[in-house]
Amino acid sequence: MAAVGGKAAHSLIEFWDLEGGPSWSIEDWEDEASAVLDAEVSRTETESGIPMDEWRVSGRATKARPNKEDIEWWRAELPKMGQMYAEWREKTAWEIWITPDGELAVELEIKVPLPDVEVPFLGYIDRVFVEPDTGALVVWDAKFGSQSPEDLVQLSRYRMGLELRYGVQAQYGAIYKGRTGDLIPIFKDGKTLMPLSHLSSSIVAGDIEAQWRLIQTGAYPASPGRHCSWCDVRNSCTHAKGRDAWKHDPSHPGYKPSALTLAA
Ligand code: SF4
Numbered sequence: 001m002a003a004v005g006g007k008a009a010h011s012l013i014e015f016w017d018l019e020g021g022p023s024w025s026i027e028d029w030e031d032e033a034s035a036v037l038d039a040e041v042s043r044t045e046t047e048s049g050i051p052m053d054e055w056r057v058s059g060r061a062t063k064a065r066p067n068k069e070d071i072e073w074w075r076a077e078l079p080k081m082g083q084m085y086a087e088w089r090e091k092t093a094w095e096i097w098i099t100p101d102g103e104l105a106v107e108l109e110i111k112v113p114l115p116d117v118e119v120p121f122l123g124y125i126d127r128v129f130v131e132p133d134t135g136a137l138v139v140w141d142a143k144f145g146s147q148s149p150e151d152l153v154q155l156s157r158y159r160m161g162l163e164l165r166y167g168v169q170a171q172y173g174a175i176y177k178g179r180t181g182d183l184i185p186i187f188k189d190g191k192t193l194m195p196l197s198h199l200s201s202s203i204v205a206g207d208i209e210a211q212w213r214l215i216q217t218g219a220y221p222a223s224p225g226r227h228c229s230w231c232d233v234r235n236s237c238t239h240a241k242g243r244d245a246w247k248h249d250p251s252h253p254g255y256k257p258s259a260l261t262l263a264a
Contacts, residue, residue: 002058002145002230004044005074008037009144009178010107010126012078013085017096017106017127021089026079033078041071058229059146077179081144084181097128097137100166105129110161114205117212125158128170131193137162137170138193144178147226149186156199157208163201171197222251 012033016022024032041052052071059069067073097105105128113120127140139158143149155173163169172193177184183192224239234240236248245252 001052001055001070001074004040004055005037005069005071005078006144008033008040008074009078009081010142011036011040012082013142013178014107016082016086018104021086024082024086026083029079029082033082034075037071037074037078081178081181085142085176085178088176088181093132094129094138095132097130110158110165112161112164114164114208116209117205119212121157121161121164121208123158123161125162126176128162129174131172134171136172137168138172138174139170139196140174140176142176142178145230146179147230148177148184149175150226152186152194152196152199155194156196156204159196159199160201160204164205169197171195 015032015036016024022028045051057068057070059065059073061068065073099105099108105125108125108128110123110125111120125139126142129138129140130136131138139155139162141149141154141158152173155175159170159173173196174183174193175186176182185192186194222237222239228234228237228240231237231240233242233248235242236244238245238249238252242249246254246256249255250257
């Protein structure tokens with residue numbers, strides 16, 4: 001449910017930005033939030049073939065929310081998240097960057113080839129903003145879950161994509177936390193406008209190339225960490241004590257490949 005709620009939150013603020021940042025009442029926010037949430041639920045049910053009542057619901061059960069972060073929790077919280085985003089935009093006065101092609105940098109698709117990698121780099125940058133005091137470009141990513149990133153990998157890849165696609169260099173990256181309505185630091189230095197220029201495009205592209213070479217070997221070593229809690233295949237992973245690991249994960253001591261796996 002968390003992934004669907006997060007996508008609905010992205011859609012909500014994307015719609016608001018593309019509408020030019022209108023002054024919505026709380027009723028407007030509630031109507032728009034419900035519409036995007038219901039559309040996202042319906043789309044995911046259709047694509048996955050799994051009804052919503054079988055989805056995993058995250059969050060902690062409390063007195064106030066005994067059903068954890070279910071659809072009703074998202075329905076109640078999304079309008080508030082939307083309003084907080086509108087307030088943050090007003091408070092910072094950051095402008096959305098417009099690409100040299102005239103495109104507003106909202107959910108900006110970047111697809112570029114990389115040297116020595118056979119598939120193109122594809123990324124969708126939530127926003128590219130112009131920081132008004134300095135005119136610096138900021139690659140910006142919104143998070144609506146309870147977890148926060150632990151490194152600059154995603155932002156540095158966006159920066160690389162932006163440079164390869166448009167020949168511009170974003171000086172900073174920023175992570176926006178949709179549940180609190182503000183930017184958050186990744187590191188202990190407390191900076192929320194995080195410098196990225198030390199992560200040059202050649203360094204980042206080199207890292208991707210190294211990972212590509214590893215993929216070619218067919219070796220996929222497990223990398224357990226906090227990210228396991230939102231991993232799509234955790235139910236099939238031994239390291240996450242997945243209930244189906246014995247069926248899908250060769251490193252599970254009781255691994256018994258299914259007929260389908262054997263036929264492949
Ligand atoms: S659950 Fe398993 S596959 Fe998923 S991120 Fe964690 S270690 Fe990797």
